[in-house]
Amino acid sequence: MSDLSRIVKAYDVRGTVPDQWDERAAEALGVAFGQVLRAFGEPGDAVVIGHDMRASGPGLAAAFAAGVAAEGRSVIELGLASTDMLYYASGILGLPGAMFTASHNPARYNGIKMCLSGARPVGQDSGLAEIRDRAQALLDSGAARLRADAPTERRDLRPQYAAHLRTLVDLAGIRPLKVVVDAGNGMGGWTVPSVLGDAVLPALPLEIVPLYFELDGTFPNHEANPLDPANLVDLQRAVREHDADLGLAFDGDADRCFVVDERGEAVSPSAITALVAVRELARHPGSTVIHNPITSRAVPEIIAEHGGKPVVARVGHSFIKAEMARTNAVFGGEHSAHYYFRDFWFADTGMLAAMHTLAALGEQGLPLSELTSKYERYVASGEINSTVADQAAKVAEVRAAYPQATAEELDGLTLSFPDGAWFNLRASNTEPLLRLNVEAPTEERMISLRDEVLDRVRR
Template identity: 60%
Template sequence: MSTGRSRESVTSVIKAYDIRGVVGEEIDADFIREVGASFARLLRMEGETAVAVGHDMRASSPELASAFADGVTAQGLNVVMLGLTSTDELYYASGRRDCAGAMFTASHNPAKYNGIKLCRAGARPVGQDSGLQLIIDDLVAGELPEYDGAPGVVSRKDVLADYGSYLRELVDLREIRPLKVAVDAANGMAGLTVPEVFKDLPLEVEPLYFELDGTFPNHEANPLEPKNLVDLQEFVCRTGADIGLAFDGDADRCFVVDENGDPVSPSAICALVAERYLEEHPGATVIHNLITSKVVPELVAEHGGKAVRTRVGHSFIKAEMARTGAVFGGEHSAHYYFSEFFNADSGMLAALHVLAALGSQEGTLSELMAGYHRYEASGELNSTVADQADRTEAVIAAFDSRTETLDRVDGVTVELKGTPAWFNIRPSNTEPLLRLNVEAPTQEEVEELANEILQIIRA
């Protein structure tokens, strides 16, 4: 590392939670090698000795993972190359081997992107305040102190079978009734992990887009966008499946579709899984981010648990899980976190919990989930604005007389007087966008409130 990079070019790629950019334009092998060296130096100073490295099915992933390994070993740390993995499989390796980890993926982003999700030993998160800022500073400075010890060594290990066994031990599905499960892997890593995790279980899997293909030839691997669920919705109805599961590109998020092809809210899934944990751990703490439905803290309280609200983002959720000793955490984006999975997120483990709940009773999924649906939501509505702060304050002023409570934990959340309705406005960290989420008792109220706020934001 010799020539420093501009801070603007580095911070455009190293974001609040991870590293992500366009391959060949924003990131390349040299950039990633420098990141690996900087990360390894940080780890070495903290006494860590090894890094597990996994990658997804994108064409650029093997080369970038190799360059990262070169940077790590040059700083004296060993590397365990896992090969093709899902992100939660990488977290499993980090947790079980008690070593740091690096997952090469751009998750749900289009094929031209790639990036890294970093963690410390035990799958502990690395965010802006816990390591990424130091890496930024190193890359801008362009110099690292020379390491005069022996270089690290590279070994290879396949942990897929062990990962599958571990998840099946956490959620025992052997005694559930047989279920037909439609799975859309979106040509992502679930095409590799689902067959391993679901094997020898009373599940008849109907596979859709299981071929690993980082060009995503069928649809984007982002099930948060409704258009990317359409194929699974039709597939569930066509195959007569009891449930549909949709994974994103690196398979750390799982979305659920019922037997009628209707999407199930991630907040409802969060409430269901929280209820299961509270049955096993009475009085336990459950984390939820501030965009999840009110149904989550309501049901947690009704079942004797303690609900703790936090910011959006995996590094915040994981830190809060560790701080509070929470058994489970959930986000509106279908990230689900588990204490017994090193406080890390796993779409696969969430799927197993839903399958266990469905298969342990005779009703349909839509009947099962009806009790977890109390409110309607807008989903995330984005607006391009020139001045995020100005537009946010304009909304606050307009709703001043109708505001019951207001907080600035993450953007601005406003609860309205005389109704359970609320909304949150958050600025994007990387784009000139304001993100609006609205929840209210009826869809009509959601639309009316959202339209009123959007008129102010977009004025």
């Protein structure tokens, strides 16, 4: 029997298949999703469903669809899709949706990202906890039984998705660029040829050098997790070997995009956040831009310098999207390379962030390293994970060690020091880890503070 409390996280479902969840649990979750949609008064009589390239995806999606159908809603089946394509479908069709993916997790995992109509997020505080409890009750009672396949309408929205993104960023007039793209055997290999290539739309002035575009949920080359520097090595080498202008790396469901400059050096997601924010503020002066507490302090500084209103929100897509909707923000960025756009139903799309980066580079003559240098003002550690038995006690211990620091607790513990250095220590929403991020005006100060805090965390 599945214990859904183990797999229903802060803003999605994520667990190993079939030991933590299986098609019976997926069906129960589909029934519960249909019930919550009715309770929320969601419009329409259908749900749009997609899945990534993992072998367990089609079966889980079909079982979920059967549960949704049992609650009186029809199903629009996208088949293979990236997460941002699912959000596009939810937005353009005005329907709730469910994307079956475990993003960057290893092959044995799968999960569900659910949304209401218009790609509005479903998180713990916006329906996910109720879905979990209703589904668990069905499983515990034995009422959940696999039914016949749900009646579905199959739609291929990839051409429309690609065309929509092309209307948001004009790449036709940029200078020619050579771009290495590492899809990590994930859904970027499905969407990049349509959006940046010439698979369905006229060719752009881009020479795409593909790495690992073959869809393979076993990830035979490396994990589809560009946040881990080890998974960027192939891209960095290829950028240098091909004398490319930049490299792009997508995670498994292609909702995140990481950038490598012409030297093969990683560009921080904070710098990309600032770059895209400046572009969006030029189009929409005075707008609000959302960032989380772990992005570089350069991000709010640059937003304010360009006439925008920086607003901080908790880490996680359901929190960022909710704050974007509340403030009508034009853009939002996270340290994890999630980028959110008002023009895309406040949802996150790695592809649109990549297109903004290509446009910014191609509209002028500087190499990417020089273009992005003005957005990188401080030295950051990157995210460092530590397995800790009692996370709350350890955070309290670290807080007590720095009585002179200014503390904020919007998302974990952020301690700021008079010299401009700061660190954030927070518990993972999905794993038994403490995550540490450190930033300082100099590399020496960053390393010193990083090592000091890590010693206390791991002691």
